[in-house]
Structures are given as structure tokens and as C-alpha cells.
Amino acid sequence: MIGIDFASAQKQALLAAANAQSIADGEKVGRRDKPSTLGVNPVCKVVAYIRNVRQGTDAAANYLASGDVDEDTELYRAVAKLASGQTLSQGEYALVAAASKESPRLTTALQMYGSSVSQRSSQRCDLSECVQNFSLSKSLKVQGGSCQLRIQVDSEDVARGIGLGDQFYIYLDEQCIFWGMCMEVTYPDEWNIDFTINDSMWYLKNQLVWIQNKPTTLDAMFTSICDQLALPCVRPATIPVALKPRVETNATAMSLLQNAIDETMYYGGRLFAIRMNPAALELIEVQGEDKQGVTLDVIEAMTSFSATQSIQNETYNEVRVFANNSGGTLKAYTLQDLPFMERFGILRYQEVCNNAIIREGDLDKMLAVTKYPTGDLRFDIVGVVNLFPADVIRLMESVYVTHDISYNYDDAGYKMTVTCARWQKPSSEQLFDKWDFSQEYAQAKHLKW
Numbered sequence: 001m002i003g004i005d006f007a008s009a010q011k012q013a014l015l016a017a018a019n020a021q022s023i024a025d026g027e028k029v030g031r032r033d034k035p036s037t038l039g040v041n042p043v044c045k046v047v048a049y050i051r052n053v054r055q056g057t058d059a060a061a062n063y064l065a066s067g068d069v070d071e072d073t074e075l076y077r078a079v080a081k082l083a084s085g086q087t088l089s090q091g092e093y094a095l096v097a098a099a100s101k102e103s104p105r106l107t108t109a110l111q112m113y114g115s116s117v118s119q120r121s122s123q124r125c126d127l128s129e130c131v132q133n134f135s136l137s138k139s140l141k142v143q144g145g146s147c148q149l150r151i152q153v154d155s156e157d158v159a160r161g162i163g164l165g166d167q168f169y170i171y172l173d174e175q176c177i178f179w180g181m182c183m184e185v186t187y188p189d190e191w192n193i194d195f196t197i198n199d200s201m202w203y204l205k206n207q208l209v210w211i212q213n214k215p216t217t218l219d220a221m222f223t224s225i226c227d228q229l230a231l232p233c234v235r236p237a238t239i240p241v242a243l244k245p246r247v248e249t250n251a252t253a254m255s256l257l258q259n260a261i262d263e264t265m266y267y268g269g270r271l272f273a274i275r276m277n278p279a280a281l282e283l284i285e286v287q288g289e290d291k292q293g294v295t296l297d298v299i300e301a302m303t304s305f306s307a308t309q310s311i312q313n314e315t316y317n318e319v320r321v322f323a324n325n326s327g328g329t330l331k332a333y334t335l336q337d338l339p340f341m342e343r344f345g346i347l348r349y350q351e352v353c354n355n356a357i358i359r360e361g362d363l364d365k366m367l368a369v370t371k372y373p374t375g376d377l378r379f380d381i382v383g384v385v386n387l388f389p390a391d392v393i394r395l396m397e398s399v400y401v402t403h404d405i406s407y408n409y410d411d412a413g414y415k416m417t418v419t420c421a422r423w424q425k426p427s428s429e430q431l432f433d434k435w436d437f438s439q440e441y442a443q444a445k446h447l448k449w
Helices: 009-019 056-065 073-083 090-100 104-111 200-205 218-228 253-268 338-344 362-370 437-448
Strands: 002-004 044-054 119-126 131-139 146-152 167-172 175-186 192-198 207-212 246-252 272-276 281-285 302-310 318-324 331-336 348-354 374-382 392-395 398-410 413-422
Touching: 044 131, 056 073, 056 104, 073 090, 073 104, 090 104, 131 175, 146 167, 146 175, 175 200, 200 253, 200 272, 207 218, 207 253, 218 253, 218 281, 246 253, 253 272, 253 362, 302 437, 318 362, 331 362
Parallel strands: 318 348
Antiparallel strands: 002 207, 044 119, 044 167, 131 146, 131 398, 146 192, 167 175, 175 192, 207 246, 272 281, 302 374, 318 331, 374 413, 392 398, 398 413
């Protein structure tokens, strides 16, 4: 596999390294073991870190801007060379060193002279008392988490110093539910500030030129893309599902990884997701077929739900792949599931694969994944569940994998919306599984009362 980096790879790597998410000193942002139900009105804590990234050239430029050196022509020229990153002569260095005894800015500039390393520091700012409202969303799709946060401040509040690139952590009952970086600041009036915050998966929006002449695997693609974008990641174990060769000249890292995840599910029967943990991106496998999922008792907190079983999208009982294994004529490979075809009619999935090898069993795995009707559930609750995309949960009689999550907080309290998909587990006695969530809900509610 060949991945072509950006032309300005060093600049991009330095920028990403400066912006990379990390665990802030003194904050408890550990891994969450499993989903859990929080109180209806949990204690909210929002902490921001005002980050300061300094370079020696910045300190020298600030010294020039102060006007303290305007009357000393020789010193001005020496500091100007220092501010532009040029090499100083021995005499110029001695001149600046003498002046630095009276200037902390020049002292910093000389300390960092000749070094490409920046100095970084941060100032902790607790915004918990200032929060007016926030909305937060996460998704199983490769798109990352985002948060819209509004705070109210006075004219002297330190929070007015928060800006682009600063880090935010949001806690509910001491459990960190989101961490990310400020990407946009809006001032709707003189007393409020709106922040748009994204986690590190946002950088996967960068476009890549991807040249892959041989089959690869999802784990290798994930690691290569993270390396190209200088994103910290947890190195995954090898996933033995071969992905087709591909050449992409204007694709985003998000679309490349999402396509690879879908292809791994179709041809390998295994579902993976990319999750942002407190320090790095992580490729995880969604495990649900042989597990019961974490039971969530949210019946009393539910305010509405919508459950849909469908064959209109992503359900196929015939798989047809045209492959060109050796550079010659395309050859058709077809597999059908006749009982499902007799029940639902022809629902065909068709794909053309150049320079791809179709192996025995590939279509069987794809058909096993795609032939069942989808079961989507969306529900609203009052309160909060500490839930992440790709969590496998049990509600009443069924097991689900969590897809999309949104939190909302305002004067009325906390509300949460969850969208999930049902794991398909038809029994041998009942080939076509009829799913009635409303009946499950009514029975569970009756038992509660």
C-alpha cells in the first residue's frame, strides 16, 4: 500500500501535533468501562484549557512591536533577524544577549534560538457556573463528535480569553462524556459566547491521494491514514479481511475509512468502528452476537420512541459481483438466498471490482450480513445515559448496537436522543423475525407498574 502525504507534510504534522487531543494535567479522563445510567439532573462540569504555544520568533517579534528598541539600530536589526528565523553572527548574538537581561521576551527568544520546538503551556478555566446550554452529538459513522456550547460571562471574566485551539472537557457526575477542541467562536451579544467544539476525528475531513495497488486490510489503512495526518492512534490488531485495491485522488480520510469499514463488514461479517478515546483514535470491533449487551433500564425515562423494520435500504437477498481477477474480462459471481427472495422479491446488491480477487465464501459472508430486514430504534429520554457509539445494549427483549447519540442541556434540564440498530438473531424455527418494539415496551411498562 502506498499513501501519498501532503506536500507540506512537516507543517501539517506540527500543526496536528500542537492540536492533538491529550489528557490534561489533573483531570480524570479515564476510559469508561461500560454504559451506565446517570441521574435525571447530574452535576455538570465544563473545563477549558486556554493553551499557549510560543516560539522564539514570536517572542522576538513581540519585542520589536513594543517599540523598546526603535532607537538602537544595531539591536533592532539583530532582533529582526531573530524574529525572521535567520542565523545571528557572534556579535549580534552577544548584543541580543546583553539586552535580554532587561527583557523577558528576548530571554525567551534566545532560549529557543535555533530550535524548532515550541513551548506549550495551558491555563485551566472552570466554566461550570457559566454554562447556559449545550448540545452534543456522536455517531457510529466516521465523522467524529461535536458540541455547541453557550456560556454567559461578564466583561472581566477569564473565560473571554478562550479561543480557537483551546481544549474543552465536559463531565456529568464526574464522568467525562466529551473532550475536544474549539474550532469556532461566536459572540451573539455582549454577555454570551458560543463555542463549536470537535474531537480529533474532525481532522479526518482532510483530503488524501490514496494509491493502493494491492489488497490491504482495515487496520493497515487506519494506521497509515492516522500517520499521514499526524493523529495519535491506538495501533489495532491485524484484521484478516482483504480489501480491494483502490486509487482515490480526491477523497477524504473519513470516506476512505468508512468505505473500508463497510467493505470489511460485507466481506468479513465483522463490524468495526472508530472511537475517540481520551488520548487517541481507536479502531474497535463491535461485539454483540455472542453477548447480551449492557442492560439499560430507561423505560420510565422514555418520553417517545420510533421503531422501524424495513427492507427498503441495506437489505439484499441476491449478491452479484463482477470481478477482474487477472486484468482480463470481468467475471460474474452471483449468490442468492431463495427463501428470502421468495418472501421479499429480488433485492439485489451489485458491484464491479477491478483487479480484485473474489474468494470462495466471500459472497456467503456478504449475504449473511445483508439479507435480514433492518431494525432501527430511536428513543428520547429525560436524563442522561453515559453511552458511546458502538456500545452494545439491551432494551427489554432485544439487543442493539448504538449508532447516533445526542445530548441537550438547558434550563429545563437534560434530554437525550439515541438511535440504534437491532442485532439480527432469527431462530431456526422462525426464519423471518417479526419485531414489535411497541409490544415489548408495553409489556415492560406493565411489569414496572
